[in-house]
Amino acid sequence: MTLSVSSPPRTIRIGTRKSQLALVQTQWVQEQLQKLFPDITFEVHSMSTQGDKILDVALAKIGDKGLFTKELEVGMLNREIDFAVHSLKDLPTRLPSGLVLATITERENPADALVVHEKHKDKQIDTLPEGAVIGTSSLRRLAQLRHHFPHFTFKDIRGNLNTRMAKLDAGEYDGIILAVAGLERLGMSDRIHQILPKEISLHAVGQGALGIECRADDSELISLLKGIEHSKTRDRCLAERSFLRELEGGCQVPIGVNTVLDGDNLTLSGIVASVDGENIVKDTVTGLAKDAEQLGIQLAQLLRQQGAQEILDKIFTEIQRGS
Numbered sequence: 128m129t130l131s132v133s134s135p136p137r138t139i140r141i142g143t144r145k146s147q148l149a150l151v152q153t154q155w156v157q158e159q160l161q162k163l164f165p166d167i168t169f170e171v172h173s174m175s176t177q178g179d180k181i182l183d184v185a186l187a188k189i190g191d192k193g194l195f196t197k198e199l200e201v202g203m204l205n206r207e208i209d210f211a212v213h214s215l216k217d218l219p220t221r222l223p224s225g226l227v228l229a230t231i232t233e234r235e236n237p238a239d240a241l242v243v244h245e246k247h248k249d250k251q252i253d254t255l256p257e258g259a260v261i262g263t264s265s266l267r268r269l270a271q272l273r274h275h276f277p278h279f280t281f282k283d284i285r286g287n288l289n290t291r292m293a294k295l296d297a298g299e300y301d302g303i304i305l306a307v308a309g310l311e312r313l314g315m316s317d318r319i320h321q322i323l324p325k326e327i328s329l330h331a332v333g334q335g336a337l338g339i340e341c342r343a344d345d346s347e348l349i350s351l352l353k354g355i356e357h358s359k360t361r362d363r364c365l366a367e368r369s370f371l372r373e374l375e376g377g378c379q380v381p382i383g384v385n386t387v388l389d390g391d392n393l394t395l396s397g398i399v400a401s402v403d404g405e406n407i408v409k410d411t412v413t414g415l416a417k418d419a420e421q422l423g424i425q426l427a428q429l430l431r432q433q434g435a436q437e438i439l440d441k442i443f444t445e446i447q448r449g450s
């Protein structure tokens with residue numbers, strides 16, 4: 128890929144959140160692009176988002192209308208930055224007009240991990256004692272774990288990864304649930320005690336992948352960004368995002384997924400659960416990877432026929448009431 132010789136190489140400004148994870152991810156993207164396009168200058172501009180500032184309120188109660196992405200999107204529309212690097216799972220399934228999801232990069236293991244207090248180092252999720260205090264701030268993790276392990280006590284946990292680890296190690300929790308991907312990217316793989324199998328926890332839509340968003344009319348940049356796209360991750364994530372979009376759920380609702388790509392065939396599983404873990408609907412569809420988005424819609428419709436909408440409507444009403 129070459130730039131037109133008539134125009135001097137441009138400087139491209141990358142927007143990111145300021146969190147340690149966001150900075151590590153953005154640096155990785157910058158390095159990949161710099162290798163592919165050595166003549167272009169890529170600059171990193173970091174910004175705080177609303178989600179970085181509100182640390183004391185349970186995420187589920189503030190909703191997720193672009194909590195971690197809005198300031199970056201405004202920056203792109205104002206031309207202060209050219210593209211933004213997001214954890215794909217934090218990027219809403221509907222983008223503001225004028226912006227597109229240009230590229231999805233190769234995903235890390237998308238599963239959830241159990242991290243335990245050292246006194247439980249010989250235990251697994253199914254052998255932790257009655258009443259064990261499990262920290263999570265995700266309704267998706269909460270609902271699925273409650274379904275399988277109703278004898279645990281669940282407690283909200285917020286803050287960055289280091290803060291959460293410190294709270295766990297101080298004995299405030301017996302175990303906490305975190306994304307494998309975040310732990311790996313921050314060099315904390317040694318804290319992964321158990322990777323939760325998909326029978327226990329279906330992961331979040333887009334978990335473990337990075338999504339790069341830019342202005343829809345910047346075709347030159349879009350073609351550069353395609354250089355770091357991972358097509359298998361893209362197919363899986365487009366199916367997952369289409370499923371979530373069709374159910375009109377954000378990342379803060381108890382919706383989980385799993386995808387398997389086998390040659391041209393894509394298998395998508397999804398779950399919608401009530402917050403108490405008592406009602407769950409779960410199903411699987413298979414089709415061609417090139418019809419990824421269609422598959423997502425098909426699965427959403429299938430789950431709706433099994434009562435998913437009623438479960439979701441109840442959650443939306445409860446969140447609005449602030450309960």
Ligand SMILES: NCc1[nH]cc(CCC(=O)O)c1CC(=O)O
Nearest residue numbers: 214216305306308309334335336
């Ligand atoms: N919403 C927080 C968030 N956004 C992305 C990650 C981890 C990396 C990823 O899932 O891609 C995390 C932390 C977590 O869920 O443990």
